Amino acid sequence: MNVGASLSSIRFPNCFRCFCFPKPLISLVSSSSSMSQFCVNNSSVTTASVATDASSATDAVAMESVKSKQQHPWLIVGLGNPGKKYVGTRHNVGFEMVDAIAEAEGISMSSVSFKALFGKGLIGEVPVLLAKPQTFMNASGESVGAIASYYKIPLKQVLVIFDDLDLPFAKLRLLPKGGHGGHNGMRSVIKYFKGSLDFPRLRIGIGRPPGKMDPINFVIRPFTKQEREELNFTFQHGVEAVRILLLEGFNKSATFVNSAKTLEQIG
Structure with missing residues (x-):
């Protein structure tokens, strides 16, 4: 299974508490109830970042697995x-x-x-x-x-x-x-x-x-x-x-x- 491809296909739904603005990509929004949250106006950018992190994590695990197999001379x-x-x-x-x-x-x-x-x-x-x-x-x-x-x-x-x-x-x-x-x-x-x-x-x-x-x-x-x-x-x-x-x-x-x-x- 391609973790990166699966994650990049995800689109986060809009909700009534999420406010998106053209700039910057990520905005901190304050409401009257003092609730703050991050909002992204391009979900593919966020998911691409998540996919990259997931791919890097997978590669790191794979490298550690290889090293563990080669640790004994x-x-x-x-x-x-x-x-x-x-x-x-x-x-x-x-x-x-x-x-x-x-x-x-x-x-x-x-x-x-x-x-x-x-x-x-x-x-x-x-x-x-x-x-x-x-x-x-x-x-x-x-x-x-x-x-x-x-x-x-x-x-x-x-x-x-x-x-x-x-x-x-x-x-x-x-x-x-x-x-x-x-x-x-x-x-x-x-x-x-x-x-x-x-x-x-x-x-x-x-x-x-x-x-x-x-x-x-x-x-x-x-x-x-x-x-x-x-x-x-x-x-x-x-x-x-x-x-x-x-x-x-x-x-x-x-x-x-x-x-x-x-x-x-x-x-």
């Missing part, structure tokens, strides 16, 4: 371990993916908040928070939970990025929800989300340990030169996947991610 978290000892290791690919996103989008990660290296920025017009918890992997949820709680971020807008032993090396997998899959960092995040599994996650395959190597020792191993080339190619796909997720939605991003080929497959 996305939180993008990469899991890993702090310290030089773990830089470039398999267990820290979550950190590296967040670094790749920050570099691509021009977001500084130099501040420390909520026990995490922290950054704020935009992807397109979508506000984002980037975080790399510095609590060590097994206590990642302490930092993630605090950020999500402080900014009142709904779980569906918390993307957690982490390494996965069960995925082939350099393979990405985007899921809308799920369990921890034996990953202690994810176990901690779920704990601080009060057991909820309903948040998206981007898994980065690091492959299985060779022979009988202990998985604990495997995940803190660095990458070979060839593996690093493949992984950097994967990070490029991951950055694009995050853009699609925020700007076009989960389904399009999942299709992009889950159908992407690794550098080895392309070669």
